[in-house]
Each structure stands twice: as structure tokens, then as C-alpha cells.
Amino acid sequence: MxxxxxxxxxxxxxxxxxxxxxxxxxxxxxxxxxxxxxxxxxxxxxxxxxxxxxxxxxxxxxxxxxxxxxxxxxxxxEDSKYVTIKSPIIGTFYRKPSPDKPMFVEVGDNIGTGDVLCVIEAMKLFNEIESEMSGKIVKILVDDASPVEFDQPLFLVDPS
Known part of the structure; x- marks a missing residue:
């Protein structure tokens, strides 16, 4: 197998x-x-x-x-028209920079190239994950404070 x-x-x-x-x-x-x-x-x-x-x-x-x-x-x-943003590393996925701050992005938000979408903590280092494209967030595929694997889908983005 x-x-x-x-x-x-x-x-x-x-x-x-x-x-x-x-x-x-x-x-x-x-x-x-x-x-x-x-x-x-x-x-x-x-x-x-x-x-x-x-x-x-x-x-x-x-x-x-x-x-x-x-x-x-x-x-x-159905999802083929959307672009999937995947995790570049293994770690813990966070939607906010800190517990008292607002979420980086929400469903329906327009994003641009270089916008921070989330943070992934790996070995006590917080890595900002930036968008490599412009578009609109269609779906967030991971819950806040959840573990993620390398290449795991995080967001669906409509590039149009």
C-alpha cells in the first residue's frame, strides 16, 4: 500500500x-x-x-x-475553482497573533499578496504564514489552536 x-x-x-x-x-x-x-x-x-x-x-x-x-x-x-493555501511546516495553527487580539482573517475577507493569514508555532517559534496571492477567503479548514501537518490545507481562496 x-x-x-x-x-x-x-x-x-x-x-x-x-x-x-x-x-x-x-x-x-x-x-x-x-x-x-x-x-x-x-x-x-x-x-x-x-x-x-x-x-x-x-x-x-x-x-x-x-x-x-x-x-x-x-x-x-466544487472546490476546483479555489486555490488551497497549505501549511509549509508542522506545528500548531493559530488564527490570532495573541489571545487578546482579533483574528488575522475571517471567511469573506479580501486578502492581498503578503498579508498574514495565520501563525504556526513550531518548537516555540511563531511563524507568520503570508498569502502568496490576492483573493477572497472562502473557507478556513483548520480550527484555532489545532495541530497541523506539513502540506495540510489551511484555507480555500477564490482568486477571482
Whole structure:
């Protein structure tokens, strides 16, 4: 099973609303747990088994990829006109410069190139994430004070 298949499976499970999914094959075991309101985020555990059987792996992985593609394609076509701003680093996402300050951006705000959209804290350093384009914020994809991964979508922007 390739990394892209695993990422697609995680996205599919998160959108489905399931709290836990376990997948076991001869060569790999995967457990995906989505958090409750108290513990947001996704946790994925992958355990590689010693023996590897490529033909069976392909037979099992292929239907999952097809299911994921068919389920997410309508959403992907709706959002295709928007540009996704992704996290350049791993850290904690903050929408405000400090707790007593207003949010950097809200849905519906017009942004310009170089505008600060959020802050990501990594190793006690606060990194300002600036817009590389002009447009209008359509959707904020991450909750304030949530952990983010590298290349995780943060904002949807309408460039028109």
C-alpha cells in the first residue's frame, strides 16, 4: 500500500464520520482513529508486517482507492475553482497573533499578496504564514489552536 493510498484512506475515514477503522492485510495493519470534540485530529497507526505479498496488496488497495475517488470527486469539482493555501511546516495553527487580539482573517475577507493569514508555532517559534496571492477567503479548514501537518490545507481562496 502506497503513502498516497493511506492518505486517501485517512481523508475518506475523516469525511465518513467513523470514529475508528482498522484494516489488516498480510503485510500491513492500519488503525485510523478520528478524535472527538475533546481531542480533535486524526491519529494513524501503521504496523508493517515481515512478509510482503504484492499481488494481494494490490487487490485490497485498489477498491479502497476507487471508493475514495468516487466519494470525494463531487467535492473536489466544487472546490476546483479555489486555490488551497497549505501549511509549509508542522506545528500548531493559530488564527490570532495573541489571545487578546482579533483574528488575522475571517471567511469573506479580501486578502492581498503578503498579508498574514495565520501563525504556526513550531518548537516555540511563531511563524507568520503570508498569502502568496490576492483573493477572497472562502473557507478556513483548520480550527484555532489545532495541530497541523506539513502540506495540510489551511484555507480555500477564490482568486477571482
Amino acid at each position: 502506497e503513502l498516497k493510498d493511506i492518505q486517501n484512506l485517512i481523508k475518506f475515514v475523516a469525511k465518513s464520520g467513523a470514529s475508528e477503522v482498522k484494516l489488516e492485510m498480510e503485510d500491513i495493519k492500519i488503525t485510523i482513529k478520528t478524535g472527538s470534540d475533546d481531542h480533535k485530529g486524526e491519529m494513524t497507526y501503521i504496523q508493517q508486517m515481515p512478509s510482503m505479498s504484492v499481488p494481494q496488496q494490490q487487490m485490497v488497495a485498489q477498491p479502497q482507492s476507487q471508493a475514495t475517488t468516487s466519494e470525494t470527486s463531487p467535492a473536489a469539482t
